[in-house]
Amino acid sequence: MxxxxxxxxxxxxxxxxxxxxxxxxxxxxxxxxxxxxxxxxxxxxxxxxxxxxxxxxxxxxxxxxxxxxxxxxxxxxxxxxxxxxxxxxxxxxxxxxxxxxxxxxxxxxxxxxxxxxxxxxxxxxxxxxxxxxxxxxxxxxxxxxxxxxxxxxxxxxxxxxxxxxxxxxxxxxxxxxxxxxxxxxxxxxxxxxxxxxxGDRVPIARALPAAERVIGALKERCPSIVRIEPAGSLRRFEETIGDIDIVCTATDPQNVLDTLVELPNVASVLAHGEKKSAVVLSEGVQVDLRVVDDSQFGALLQYFTGDKQHNIRLRELAVRQGLSVNEYGIKDTETGETESFTDESAMYERLGLQYIPPELRRGTDEIDRARQHSIPRLVEVSDLKGDLHVHTEWSDGRDATEMMVVAARERGYEYVAITDHSAGRGIANGLSIERLEEHIREIRQLEDRLGDIKLLAGSEVDIRADGSLDYPDDALDELDWVVASVHSGMGQDAGTMTARIIKAMHSPHVTAVGHLTTRMIGERKPIEADFESIFEAAAKTGTALEINASPRRLDLKDTHAHRARELGVPLVIDSDAHDAESLDNQRCGVAVARRAWCEPKHILNTLPVDSFIKYLDTDKPDRPQFLAEHG
Ligand SMILES: [Zn+2]
Ligand SMILES: [Zn+2]
Missing domain, CATH: 1.10.150.110 (DNA polymerase beta, N-terminal domain-like)
Incomplete structure (x- = not known):
């Protein structure tokens, strides 16, 4: 070739x-x-x-x-x-x-x-x-x-x-x-x-681990790598990914490029040169790897992160300053000299801009905001103080309650809600009232024994087709945290579905609604509903809405989370982990929240444990106000 x-x-x-x-x-x-x-x-x-x-x-x-x-x-x-x-x-x-x-x-x-x-x-x-x-x-x-x-x-x-x-x-x-x-x-x-x-693009749930495996394998085999990062739609955390773009600097570039084409899970090699290689993995995803000099890393990463519209606007801004942006740096149109950048923030700064996080780069108003230096400090994984949607072996999870709690504690959390399924979930081994009571006892004892993490006895309760909940009120009354979710009858018309969800929100026991749209990216369509009315009802009733961090779901999606935030709905980022490792899903939920311009103050589970308990002690309709004051 x-x-x-x-x-x-x-x-x-x-x-x-x-x-x-x-x-x-x-x-x-x-x-x-x-x-x-x-x-x-x-x-x-x-x-x-x-x-x-x-x-x-x-x-x-x-x-x-x-x-x-x-x-x-x-x-x-x-x-x-x-x-x-x-x-x-x-x-x-x-x-x-x-x-x-x-x-x-x-x-x-x-x-x-x-x-x-x-x-x-x-x-x-x-x-x-x-x-x-x-x-x-x-x-x-x-x-x-x-x-x-x-x-x-x-x-x-x-x-x-x-x-x-x-x-x-x-x-x-x-x-x-x-x-x-x-x-x-x-x-x-x-x-x-x-x-x-x-075919079409790959859901992020498939692309993300594929990219991480490739990057991990390259790091392990190529000690000459200085820096290596995914770029493109993956770095912006789009729901679906075209090609996996990887940008790298190394003292021995050719070795890195040679190593990529020889990785065991490479199905075919599309290109193999001195600066870049492109392969298709056996999973069917294309990987484009570019290796450059370390001094050019910032410009290349910026360039290949996109998105297209963001870069077009950035170029227009540069032109007005007598500059031109390319993958090697910023060129002064008059002198013809190109300034290179080892990191992206210096490059944005050269254009008079605040650094723009990749999740916001989509060519809407982020460049204007960066010019005014009004991009807020977005929420980060380290801001999260708890996880409020976790399954154990009591329903359809893999691990014991203690294992999940210890894993949550290892991640620095101050609190965790154990939320196994309710009885109606026949297929998910949902808990009968008797088993629920037994499980609550286990959770209370475990909290006493561990002594250094707040445990919330919770449940992921089905919202039945008519909007009623899958446990009676006196059982729900025993619980500290209730995530109400739709798991069946997803094909209802928009009017019925909207009324169903809003009815559940009116229950004083329902603290949050889980994975609102029930969509699975690339697998299952979202429900039809009037989301605006649902968000308004959430704000009015003081029901939190979940950003479900499972990369297959990402539900709420970015635009929904954005709108819910605007309407003052408390948002929670939950892993919905069914095993200990999946507690790390939280980073995906955080990425969605960042795409929705969420700051820590918008996310309920950034509250330290004391404030979080006070939030729960607040009358439900007053909770959004509490979060606004204490977040
Ligand atoms: Zn669920
Ligand atoms: Zn769940």
Missing amino acids: TTSSIVTLLVRTATSVPPSVPDTADPKYRKMRTIPSCRESGLDRMNNTQIAEVFENIAGLLEIKGERRFVVVSYQRAARTIDHLPTELEQMVREEEDLKQIPGIGKAIAGKITQLATEGKMDFYEKLRGEFPDGILDVMRVPGVGPKSAKRLWDELDVTTVEALEAVASDGRLAALPRMGPKKAKNILKEIAAARTK
Whole structure:
């Protein structure tokens, strides 16, 4: 493989992106699909993700049409902003809020959103779609094609689908076109094949351990490594990961690159050069490893962390200062000199910015906030003083109560709630009233015996289909901490589900609601519900909402946690551990909270044990106020 083809393969830049931007983008920018109509989903209203997709498609179609760059960018930016909004646009429109107050949403786009939200269609989009064949966006989004080639292939070879593209790339017709050639045809075929075998993005629950295994193995085998970090969507803690980007510095770079391609779980080698290697692991995840000089580490890590929109905005800011940002550092446009950075914070500082944590880098308002130095100190794992959702062998956990408690104590916690399942959970070995009482006795005795950690006798109580709880009130009265969760009847319509959850929140015994949406990333869809009403009820009733830290769940997700925080709902970060090691899930929950701009004061289980007990002694409706004063 020649160097240039390796570069082409590695860069795999989405076509809507200037060539110097890394491939750390959202799946929407590269995913293959046709142009859907607005209401194809069959839902009676459009959520933000669907609205964002419409704007993303508009940007793509305008690019093919040859529209001016800034117009295309304004739609891409709007799509990105909408996708990350904590509030549903449909609701904002319904409540006649001014959409123009959202950064990146001007008058024209606000008008288009309003039409989409109220009528379920947008005249502008419908007209634009009508000018193109359905599959043109798929063709354009094949890496190496892009808007100009997509237009040419459509005009000259009548290519309107990926299948047709594959055909003309195989039979020599594409190669015969001026400025195309056999190399381009070959690369396009490779990209189509890669997209088919690779499928969509990988849930973070699979990507995270895969990345850690690779990094661990490299560290163990390559003593010359100085620094090694994951970058890209994994470092930003997106729910799903495209490729695992790893950035490394070492005194013997070639040894690190050679070691990667020889790791036992490498299924195939896509590229192997002097600065980077790319492999596919047997788990089906692609790993791109880049090794640079230590003086360039900060710039490279920043560059490959993204996200795309964040980096575009950062570059725009730099340009206004007569500078240009690239993967090697910051170049002074006048002198042509490039300043390199060993760490990221110095690089942000050079641009007049406060350091921006990776979880916040998504091109919304974080750069403005960093200019004003108003990014708060986000919550960290070390802020957590307890874990309030833990299972033991009494229900479906693996380990004994004592083992879980000792493991929690080792993590520095001052308190832990043992929350095994209630009786209705036949499959999860839920506790009958008799076993619950026996378990409470065990927990009390254990607390006395250990003497240096507060134990809360708790339960994860099922919220039944009608909103009633799975234990009677007198049993719940015995408990210190009650997590109420939905585990069945998840297909209820939104109205029924909303009422069901809010009814449970009105119980004076329910201290928190667990994994609100019940989704499993990439496995199970979330429930349908009116989340705004649920958050309002949580604030009003003083019911905490959980950020379930299991990487398969991450529930609440970032945008929900953001909105709940805005409404003053106490949030808890819980591991939902079913074995001692999974207590470490907390870092994933903390990452979600950080993506929601949560500070320690927003998270209930950052309270020291004394304050936490006072919180529980407070009348339930007054608890949000207590946290606001003592957090
Ligand atoms: Zn549960
Ligand atoms: Zn649980």
